[in-house]
Amino acid sequence: MLTGRRYRLNLSDEQAARCEEFGRVCRAVWNTGLEQRRAYRRRGAWVNYRQQAAELAESKSEHEWLNAAPGHCLQQTLVDLDKVCRTHGTWKVRWRSARRWEPSFRLPEGNKMLIERLNRRWGRVRLPKLGWVTFRISHPLGGVVRSATVSRDGNHWYVSFVVDDGKTTPKEHAWPDSxxxxxxxxxxxxxxxxxxxxxxxxTTRGEIKRYRRLQQKLARQKKGSASRRQTLAAMRSISGRERDRRAxxxxxxxxxxxxxxxxxxxxxxxxxxxxxxxxxxxxxxxxxxxxxxxxxxxxxxxxxxxxxxxxxxxxxxxxxxxxxxxxxxxxxxxxxxxxxxxxxxxxxxxxxxxxxxxxxxxxxxxxxxxxxxxxxxxxxGDLDAGRSVKQEPAGNREELLLQPTY
CATH class of the missing domain: 3.30.420 (Nucleotidyltransferase; domain 5)
Known part of the structure; x- marks a missing residue:
């Protein structure tokens, strides 16, 4: 059974800068691919993942900045774009804004990741173009890693592993009549x-008051200033604690x-x-x-x-x-x-x-x-709500290559 494991990363300044760059490149690929799909739809045509992946490979020779991020991260970005466009429609997919979208990138090849436990509290994983990255082991991994997603949440970076824990759904509940x-x-x-x-x-009453004061302070600050970034970071810290408590x-x-x-x-x-x-x-x-x-x-x-x-x-x-x-x-x-x-x-x-x-x-x-x-x-016998399953993105590219071209 596929499940998720999320850990907080301990990145060096150089690794954090590289992750920011990987996120920017993936965001640019997403927005460019979405614009291309919308341009095709305006003409009554359709472009799929196979064509966009081929054009991405050709673009790497012309645009050197595309080579900064791992290639399979860019391909996985196009896979995710293809899936969401087929599910919701091209015109309902949102752009990834540089201001509102937190940088993230997905590494689909989990079998190539090396994970080692350093001690009771810390472990490390070897990621492409990042090297060894340490992370805080807050709970056991408990399975085989299929893929990983690196993302930034506020001021911290996290890695989320999709893990096959080897468990299966019981055929019957322990209390079947409940x-x-x-x-x-x-x-x-x-x-x-x-x-x-x-x-x-x-949220506590103190956090609510502090958040309102920060909102008032933010309204008086100049956009792009260092003080505004500090205020936004303080607001994200409060909202992040609220989100963690709700989860x-x-x-x-x-x-x-x-x-x-x-x-x-x-x-x-x-x-x-x-x-x-x-x-x-x-x-x-x-x-x-x-x-x-x-x-x-x-x-x-x-x-x-x-x-x-x-x-x-x-x-x-x-x-x-x-x-x-x-x-x-x-x-x-x-x-x-x-x-x-x-x-x-x-x-x-x-x-x-x-x-x-x-x-x-x-x-x-x-x-x-x-x-x-x-x-x-x-x-x-009408169960209209199915059980949710974790997404396994590692095999998506091979499946998409078998789809017909429109």
Whole structure:
């Protein structure tokens, strides 16, 4: 089974500069390849990976700066571009901006990487055109390396290995008759049908105040100045801690739910559509733009989609089935008598059925309705949510070479 392992690198100044250069070259190849694909689409034609890879090899003799990065990193960039264009369409793929995109590059040939453990805390890996690079062993590697991705996050560099740990998904869960419905909210992050509720603050009040002061300071600074870069680095440090706490919360919750339940049912929430900005302006009378912006921050801050991804990834090791059901009327339906009435939800946390008088926590009531919908789906044999798998990019180039040319 393929899984991911992420470690923090300890780069020298020369190695960090080379990684920055590799990232710039890969970004230029991505943007050039995307522009070429869009130019072909304007003429009603199509260009695939095989043609772009051949043109990249020819361009190396004319543009010396392309030879600064490892060749298979550039080819893998075109592989990733080809995949995302086929999946989402050429016009929906985003450019890689020099200001907003963090430098990264992928090394697809994991069998050529040498990894050694130096001591209990440190190890090293030999990467093309970088030599030996030390990294902090925060957890065991636990398998055969298939590929690696080097990326920068804030002020630090990280390496992410795709590892084949040799494990397989169990045919049956340890508790085959167990199941739970999960309701994701903005007040309480996770509420389960068995009454278990879990929430956590990902930022402290001090960090929120400091981040606002840094935003005000940033607005007064000149673009491109050294002080502005220092302010941005401080802001990234705060947001990075928030992101790490959210990831830890989602991973811990996913582990607990999948280890104890053979069936986990979620609402099929389209967070991208739910967090779109309201129409109008803040100054416009009767506009709810400000309130909608606050709701959007609360939704994104709880990590709804990240929790669903963590559940599907962790379910591979426990044999848990993860099902997503429609979210229609789950918060307005009584879990006892199935009566639907918007007035039954008296507040954010209290549900009182207007038909039978059943009273309980509103989020737990919604979670029970979600579980009932999931049990109905599994009884019909319609599992519309598949388990996530890790991407193995090493063999993509050979497969793409067999595809027909359009």
């Amino acid at each position: 199941g739970v419905g999960v309701d994701r909210g903005v007040v309480v992050a996770v509420a389960c049908s068995d009454g278990w509720m879990r929430d956590r603050r990902f 830890d919360f989602c991973a811990w919750t996913a582990h607990r739910l999948t280890e104890r339940n053979a069936l986990v049912v979620l609402e099929d929430l389209r967070t991208r559509n739910m967090t779109r900005s309201a129409k109008g302006t803040v100054e416009q009378p009767g506009s709810n733009v400000k309130a909608k912006a606050g709701l959007n921050r609360s939704i994104l801050g709880k990590g709804w989609r990240q929790l669903a991804t963590a559940l599907k990834g962790r379910a591979r090791y426990s044999g848990t089935t993860v099902v997503e059901v429609p979210a229609w009327f789950t918060s307005q339906t009584c879990s006892a008598c199935a009566a639907v009435d918007p007035g039954s939800r008296e507040s954010q946390a209290r549900f009182r059925c207007t038909h039978c008088g059943h009273t309980m926590n509103a989020d737990v009531n919604a979670a029970r309705n979600i579980l009932a919908a999931g049990l109905a789906v599994t009884a019909c």
